[in-house]
Amino acid sequence: MGEYPQLRADPNAVSEALVTIVSEIANGNPDTWEARLSEIAPELIEALSVKKEPDKGLKPLEGAETGKVVMRFAPNPNGPATLGSSRGMVVNSEYVKIYQGKFILRFDDTDPDIKRPMLEAYTWYLDDFKWLGVVPDQVVYASDHFPMYYDYAKKLIEMGKAYVCFCTGGDFKQFKDAKQACPHRDTSPEENLMHWEKMLAGEYEDQQAVLRIKTDIEHKDPALRDWGAFRIRKMSHPRPEIGNKYIVWPLLDFAGAIEDHELGMTHIIRGKDLIDSEKRQGYIYNYFGWTYPKTTHWGRVKIHEFGKFSTSTLRKSIESGEYSGWDDPRLPTIRAIRRRGIRAEALKKFMIEMGVGMTDVSISMESLYAENRKIVDPIANRYFFVWDPVELEIAGMEPSVAKLPLHPTDHARGVREITVGNKVLVCKDDVEKLEVGSILRLKDFCNIEITSLSPLQANHSEVSLEALKKAKAKILHWAPVDGIPVKVRGPEGDIEGIGEHGIAAELDKIVQFERFGFCRIDAVSEENVVAYFAHK
RNA sequence: GCUCCGGUAGUGUAGUCCGGUCAAUCAUUCCGGCCUUUCGAGCCGAAGACUCGGGUUCAAAUCCCGGCCGGAGCACCA
Incomplete structure (x- = not known):
């Protein structure tokens, strides 16, 4: 109907x-x-x-024209990109790709104090984008644009749309909450201009004055009443190019508003915590007669496996040595999951399928792992890694060379060879479930029957495959006694054991340790191998 | 306190704008089975949801009102 x-x-x-x-x-x-x-x-x-196919991927952007879209990702580099930030990196850049537009990476780095930028983090962001396969069309540093901000501030003062306020934070809040103008609000543009020049010249104390944008002091939403645009902080900026050049710092809503206009932004997608920014910045856009970009907001992302964490507390934990660095496998940073062997394609798909919604989401890493597994399973070579190794002696076993497939289905890849004497290593976990008389299979090698638990000994057994299956014999993986020590670093901590020698040839590759999980081989030396655990 | 926003299976999503094709999509998780010389992968199957209450209507996940729950903003942070 x-x-x-x-x-x-x-x-x-x-x-x-x-x-x-x-x-x-x-x-x-x-x-x-x-x-x-x-x-x-x-x-x-x-x-x-035709099967009913749901809409996959990102929905069309309102008012977007191919070739004309300009979008940005604007982090403060006060720490590395996290799984949370990757949503903005992926979704914004992906939209630009769809519309063949322009993608800008802008560092919003104008707070030298509370969220002070970290010099290394600038590079890390660039690096993470490279990993994602995204090349920003332009990289912008907000801290390069102080003169421009000052210029616009001056214009607003002259227009009577901004004033220098000497209230303390608390005093101003009282006025604001009572919908009352503070004593400085009605100062003339000329006088304000003078105060502004003095601010810039350093004639006022740290935090003594702030430049406010005039909005509507009686606005029903207290969040929109006369907001601060610049503050005085007599501090240096971490970028050597900036250093001690400035003491009057623009705040986010001001710098962002100017930047987005100057850069010709057409669409903005960002967190819903910035939903009021549009309304605040809207005043500036009106004063100058500009058009505000189309905005979309999304809710908060929480990840089950990683509790709440803040960049600042994380930094302390790293400095105290609790974590090995910003790429510690226990951390939800992009650097960490990269190191663990999560593929950029998996992360992208995961973020794109999450879409853009205002609801707060609480996601599990399992979904990301599932995406990654699909990519990695067909390409990862298989190896044996025995954790908590226990020696098992096989009576009457002649030294031989076991040949095992590198991949269970892709046989073209060939085999790995392990030289074995009459002893192998098996996992303690497995040993604990054994009893004398147990028949079991050493995977891709031979069948044995346990004859003693302590010391652990077995006889070579000639049972047929059918009999083995019938008995539901366990299939154990194993390692040569002279194997290479392997240390696996994962979200749950470190696990050590012995692996077969072939692992050493897989540096920087992702492999599957059979019955254990997918890992990225992170380091190889004469003495050992360090692997980072991705997922099961 | 003031202002704004949201609520679809365990989780995430599609559908909501513009009511009927929704007996509600897809993915993941969980469970069962098949296959397998990995406890992996694959294949098959099953289970599982419209926050509640009113209203409008022939018809409501969809529109309206109210409740409940959740989140955000009210910074000289981003």
Whole structure:
């Protein structure tokens, strides 16, 4: 009826007719349905075989024209990119790709104090983008643009739309909450200009004055009343190019507003904590007669596996040595998951499928791991890694070379060879479930029967495959006694054991340690191998 | 306190703008089975949701009002 409005005239008749028709159809069978359909609506036959596909990927951007979209990702580099930030990196850049627009990476680095930028983090962001396969069309440093900000500030003062306020934070809040103008609000533009020059010249104390944007002091939403645009902080900036050049710092809403206009931004997607920014910045846009970009906001992302964490507390934990660095496998940073062997494609897909919604989401790493597994499973070579190794002696075993497939289905990849004497290593976990008389299979090697638990000994067994299956014999992985020590660093901590020598040839590759999980080989030396655990 | 926003299976999402094709999509997780010389992968199957209450309507996940729950902003942080 949505499609044929004329039917709405008599909905009851339509529904009665439907009942009759449906019961008629129910008496038929699929073949007659299809025959009848080709009579009355042959064009629909094809639709029978088409599965209903949901909309995948990102929804169209409102008002977006191919070739004209300009978007940005604007982090403060006060720490490395996290899984949370990657949403902005992926979604913004992906939209730009769809519309063949321009993507800008802008460092919003104008707070030298509370969220002081970290010099290394600038590079890390660039590096993480490279990993994602995204090349920003332009990289912008807000801290390069102080003169421009000052310029616009001056204009606003001259227009009577901004004033220098000497209230303390608390005093101003009282005025604001009471919808009252503070004593400085009605100062003349000339006088304000003078105060502003003095601010810039360093004639006022740290935090003695702030430049405010005049909005509507009686606005029903207290968040929008006369907001601060510049403050005085007599501090240096971490970038050597900036250093001690400035003491009057623009705040986010001001710097962001100017930047977005100057850079010709057409669309902005960001967290919903910035939802009021648009309204605040809207005043500036109105004063200058600019058009605000189209905005979209998303909710907070929480990850089950990683509790709450803040960049500042994390930094302390790293400095105290609790974590090995910003890429410690226990951390939700991009650097960490990269090191663990999560593929950029998996992260992208994961973020894109999460879409852009205002609801707060609470996600599990499992979904990301599932995406990654699909990518990595076909390419990862298999190896044995025995944790908590225990020696197992096999009586009467002649030294031999075991040949094992590098991949269970892709046989073209060839085999790995392990030289074995009459002893192998097996996991303590497995040993604990054994008893004398247990028959089991050493994977891709031989069948054995346990003859003693302490010391652990076994006889070579000639049971057939069928008998083995019938007995539901365990299949154990194993390692040569002279194997290479392997240390696996993972979200749950470190695990050490012995692996086969072939692992040493897989530096920087992702492999699967059978019955253990996927790992990225992070370091190889004469004495040992360090692997980072990705997921099961 | 003031202002704004949101609520679809365990989790994430599609559908909500513009009511009917929704007996509600897809993915993940969990469970069962098949296959397998990995406890992996794959294949098959099953389970699982419209926050609640009113209203409008022939018809409500969809529109309206109220409640409940959750989040955000009210910084000289971003």
